[in-house]
Structure formats: C-alpha cells, structure tokens
Amino acid sequence: MxxxxxxxxxxxxxxxxxxQADGGDCALVGVDDETGVVTIEMTGACAGxxxxxxxISQGIExxxxxxxxxxxxVRAVM
Structure with a gap:
C-alpha cells in the first residue's frame, strides 16, 4: 500500500x-512503501x-x- x-x-x-521549541527539527528523507517504514533525519539540537x-519512537512514530x-x-539517519 x-x-x-x-x-x-x-x-x-x-x-x-x-x-523546534527545543531547538531541533526533523526532515523527511524517504518512505519505503513496501515495508511502511519512514526515514527521517533529526536536525538541530535533536541531531545530537x-x-x-x-x-522518535514514542513521539513521531x-x-x-x-x-x-x-x-x-520510523527510523532515523544521521
């Protein structure tokens, strides 16, 4: 699907x-329609x-x- x-x-x-309230953000990197896994990149303060x-697991996902x-x-790339 x-x-x-x-x-x-x-x-x-x-x-x-x-x-963004904590100085971070996320960017959509890709979507695997076969598995339903969304890949995001954490940026700003969230990156480190x-x-x-x-x-990611309890919020975004x-x-x-x-x-x-x-x-x-949802999985994150660095």
Whole structure:
C-alpha cells in the first residue's frame, strides 16, 4: 500500500513545533512503501540529543502510525 506523502508531510508539520521549541527539527528523507517504514533525519539540537530515540519512537512514530495509513515504523539517519 502506497503511503500518502502529502498527508505524511502534513502530520510531520504538526509535530515540528514541539521539536523546534527545543531547538531541533526533523526532515523527511524517504518512505519505503513496501515495508511502511519512514526515514527521517533529526536536525538541530535533536541531531545530537540522547533522547532523540525516545522522541522518535514514542513521539513521531506514534503520531505517524496513528494518523498516516500504511506507516509501520520510523527510523532515523544521521
């Protein structure tokens, strides 16, 4: 099932203010439509933060899975 990239960007835009409040952000790198895995890059203060894995798994991934059909997971690239 193909993931709606426009919806994905809208949902990412909704979580960005929380990241930006702490001096960070994220950028969409790619989407694997076969596995449903979204790849993002953490930027700014989030790039080196020890809590970025928690932010991804319990924040960004949860929101994307709940709001974008087909998303099964999120992984980060550095």
């Amino acid at each position: 193909a993931i709606d990239k426009d919806l994905l960007e809208v949902v990412l835009d909704a979580v960005r203010p929380s990241l 933060c020890s809590l970025s894995e928690v932010t 949860r929101v994307l899975r709940d709001n974008v059909p087909g998303v099964t997971g």
